[in-house]
Amino acid sequence: xxxxxxxxxxxxxxxxxxxxxxxxxxYQMLISWKNPDGKRxxxxxxxxxxxxxxxxxxxxxxxQKCKEMKLLLTEEYEQQLSSDPDIxxxxxxxxxxxxxxxxxxxxxxxxxxxxGGYWLxxxxxxxxxxxxxxxxxxxxxxxxxxxxxxxxxxxxxxxSVHKYHGNISKGLKYALEKEWIEHSVMDKVKRPKAERxxxxxxxxxxxxxxxxxxxxxxxxxxxxxxxxxxxxxxxVVGLKxxxxxxxANTISxxxxxxxxxxxxxxVIIEGNTTKTKSSFRTLPLVPQFRTKLxxxxxxxxxxxxxxxxxxDHEQGQYIYVNQLGKRINPNYLTSNxxxxxxxxxxxxxxxxxxxxxxxSLLLASGVPLKQIQEWLGHSDFxxxxxxYAHLEFNSKLKSASAMTWIDKTSMAQLPEENTDxxxxxxxxxxx
Numbered sequence: 001x002x003x004x005x006x007x008x009x010x011x012x013x014x015x016x017x018x019x020x021x022x023x024x025x026x027y028q029m030l031i032s033w034k035n036p037d038g039k040r041x042x043x044x045x046x047x048x049x050x051x052x053x054x055x056x057x058x059x060x061x062x063x064q065k066c067k068e069m070k071l072l073l074t075e076e077y078e079q080q081l082s083s084d085p086d087i088x089x090x091x092x093x094x095x096x097x098x099x100x101x102x103x104x105x106x107x108x109x110x111x112x113x114x115x116g117g118y119w120l121x122x123x124x125x126x127x128x129x130x131x132x133x134x135x136x137x138x139x140x141x142x143x144x145x146x147x148x149x150x151x152x153x154x155x156x157x158x159x160s161v162h163k164y165h166g167n168i169s170k171g172l173k174y175a176l177e178k179e180w181i182e183h184s185v186m187d188k189v190k191r192p193k194a195e196r197x198x199x200x201x202x203x204x205x206x207x208x209x210x211x212x213x214x215x216x217x218x219x220x221x222x223x224x225x226x227x228x229x230x231x232x233x234x235x236v237v238g239l240k241x242x243x244x245x246x247x248a249n250t251i252s253x254x255x256x257x258x259x260x261x262x263x264x265x266x267v268i269i270e271g272n273t274t275k276t277k278s279s280f281r282t283l284p285l286v287p288q289f290r291t292k293l294x295x296x297x298x299x300x301x302x303x304x305x306x307x308x309x310x311x312d313h314e315q316g317q318y319i320y321v322n323q324l325g326k327r328i329n330p331n332y333l334t335s336n337x338x339x340x341x342x343x344x345x346x347x348x349x350x351x352x353x354x355x356x357x358x359x360s361l362l363l364a365s366g367v368p369l370k371q372i373q374e375w376l377g378h379s380d381f382x383x384x385x386x387x388y389a390h391l392e393f394n395s396k397l398k399s400a401s402a403m404t405w406i407d408k409t410s411m412a413q414l415p416e417e418n419t420d421x422x423x424x425x426x427x428x429x430x431x
Contacts (some may be wrong), residue, residue, distance in 0.1 A: 016033045026047065026048065030044045033069065098167070113258055117260075119262060121163055138181050149189075157195065158192040158193060159194055159195075204361055218336075226355055229375075236333065239319045240318055249284060251283045251285050283375070300316065307324055337354075
């Protein structure tokens with residue numbers, strides 16, 4: 001994971017400088033600054049130190065005081081942005097509106113994972129771009145936004161720009177509702193055309209080889225659940241023993257564990273909810289995986305006895321845990337699976353590509369797209385169809401068989417290729 005994209009840039013730049021001056025034999029610190037709106041300020045503080053023999057110590061105090069003033073000024077400025085009604089409106093930077101008003105307004109209404117994505121988009125990309133250009137909320141134009149999209153497309157894919165588009169659209173809708181702007185310019189903004197997603201897939205033989213290669217590895221359970229059952233990362237890590245019915249031989253997908261980068265911190269989010277209502281589903285427990293789970297359960301019982309109070313009994317209710325009962329971190333699958341693939345001679349894949357591989361293998365086995373939608377837990381059939389329809393080979397075979405007119409052409413008179421005999425040219429060469 002590239003941490004450069006996870007660091008929000010400093011929201012407001014205060015240029016703070018200072019110098020020492022002598023006053024009645026005591027060093028004084030004179031601090032001056034310029035805030036993001038261009039306003040200047042100045043304040044003096046006494047070091048309490050005599051001039052003689054204290055220059056270095058006073059300089060250290062000055063550097064520390066400059067740092068403290070920068071933090072204090074930034075905090076005061078941000079509080080003012082969030083509460084002062086005189087700032088809201090025409091004089092407010094669009095970046096400040098998105099960062100200190102829109103994000104604050106939507107935080108309680110969306111999932112924490114969703115908010116984390118919004119927060120990252122705004123603080124690391126949208127706000128820095130528009131703040132650097134000093135564009136005000138009521139002065140924002142479609143041309144400004146289109147220029148922003150054009151610059152971002154030089155470094156990220158259109159799908160990422162679509163997320164920025166969504167954030168800005170929602171932000172301006174909120175500003176319109178609050179009557180801070182007279183109209184939204186989004187109807188004149190050109191949304192970038194998204195490239196069609198084509199995921200990577202493993203063939204049946206490759207999945208079989210992968211299952212053998214990963215046997216006994218920490219990734220094994222995740223690979224099985226991803227490739228055979230098509231579970232998402234959050235569903236794999238969130239699977240609990242209570243979700244397994246060994247009598248009815250079923251697996252219920254009802255709990256998720258995921259990670260999100262929220263306001264500068266990586267947080268783990270547990271929930272008895274799935275991505276959508278359709279994601280809540282019950283799947284058959286096949287005999288091979290039933291046996292595997294019973295082995296894992298017996299192994300965990302052994303570790304519980306061995307570790308005693310050191311075993312994490314609370315997280316031990318999850319299936320995917322280590323020897324001390326600690327649940328696997330979702331980021332482990334994301335970061336370690338691609339490396340495992342390369343190290344073992346496979347093509348580099350994301351962990352989520354196992355889910356795509358599951359869908360492709362179901363299609364190759366003649367399972368209809370509608371049933372695949374239910375197996376994967378897609379909320380809308382269109383999602384399944386748009387993602388995997390190009391892989392549905394059986395329907396294409398029927399289409400090819402229906403084109404019987406080709407039998408009436410001269411092509412039908414061509415002799416069929418005999419692969420059992422060697423070409424005449426090759427026979428002569430051997431002779």
